[in-house]
Amino acid sequence: MITDSHAHIYYDSFDSDRDAIVARAHASGVTRMIVVGTSVASSRQCFDIAQRVPGTFPTAGMHPHDASDSTPAARAEIERMCRSAECVAVGETGLDYFKNYSPKEAQLDNFRWHARLALALDKPLIVHCRDAHDDTLAVLREHGGLRGVMHCYTYGAAELPPYLELGFHISFSGVVTYPKNEHNRAAARAVPEERLLVETDCPFLAPHSRRGQRNEPALCRDVLQRIADERGTSLEALARATSANATRLFGLPE
Numbered sequence: 001m002i003t004d005s006h007a008h009i010y011y012d013s014f015d016s017d018r019d020a021i022v023a024r025a026h027a028s029g030v031t032r033m034i035v036v037g038t039s040v041a042s043s044r045q046c047f048d049i050a051q052r053v054p055g056t057f058p059t060a061g062m063h064p065h066d067a068s069d070s071t072p073a074a075r076a077e078i079e080r081m082c083r084s085a086e087c088v089a090v091g092e093t094g095l096d097y098f099k100n101y102s103p104k105e106a107q108l109d110n111f112r113w114h115a116r117l118a119l120a121l122d123k124p125l126i127v128h129c130r131d132a133h134d135d136t137l138a139v140l141r142e143h144g145g146l147r148g149v150m151h152c153y154t155y156g157a158a159e160l161p162p163y164l165e166l167g168f169h170i171s172f173s174g175v176v177t178y179p180k181n182e183h184n185r186a187a188a189r190a191v192p193e194e195r196l197l198v199e200t201d202c203p204f205l206a207p208h209s210r211r212g213q214r215n216e217p218a219l220c221r222d223v224l225q226r227i228a229d230e231r232g233t234s235l236e237a238l239a240r241a242t243s244a245n246a247t248r249l250f251g252l253p254e
């Protein structure tokens with residue numbers, strides 16, 4: 001059993017063949033997916049999918065790109081969804097200073113609000129971090145007792161220790177398969193097995209063999225295989241370990 005810890009299968013690009021995508025995922029051994037919301041509307045879609053598709057688990061949150069839309073009304077709705085028993089995590093949220101689609105101050109305020117909510121609800125926080133290592137760490141450190149995952153970890157081994165010290169899990173995506181990303185593979189070798197997760201972040205970031213095409217949960221197997229090769233272990237052993245980690249972190253059924 002492989003667990004895709006971060007998938008956006010509600011995207012329009014899956015509308016024509018979503019059932020086939022899920023069937024292909026199952027055929028590849030990817031039988032569980034965390035379906036991650038990035039806005040009020042997409043978080044609602046996560047819950048709709050989780051009602052229909054076995055093995056999918058919803059989250060609710062406001063992406064840093066959409067931090068400008070993080071109004072009191074939007075937050076009330078995200079909080080309502082996060083409070084529900086089905087919701088397995090708060091987010092995704094975080095900071096993205098690469099795109100800067102929302103102003104920094106709005107991103108920081110949105111991120112802090114989610115961190116407080118995750119603490120209040122005792123649910124894991126899904127953190128997106130791009131070109132924002134220092135500020136991300138600062139916000140996480142402000143909120144002692146947080147647990148969660150650095151999703152789509154793209155940094156190297158040098159940036160890992162503070163996240164591990166904070167107790168966070170580290171999730172790797174297709175980025176780990178791209179030829180030039182040796183620094184990211186070094187990180188994938190360095191994360192303790194009990195903190196490791198894998199994801200697709202689909203429809204984005206297809207692994208190298210499909211780079212530039214639409215990504216899908218079945219390809220989580222490619223990510224896992226590459227990390228298993230790097231760590232000198234088997235796909236089966238690492239699938240077991242990462243699925244057990246996801247079960248523990250997100251409180252999934254055994």
Ligand SMILES: [Zn+2]
Nearest residue numbers: 092128151152
């Ligand atoms: Zn993200």
Ligand SMILES: [Zn+2]
Nearest residue numbers: 006036092201
């Ligand atoms: Zn995402």
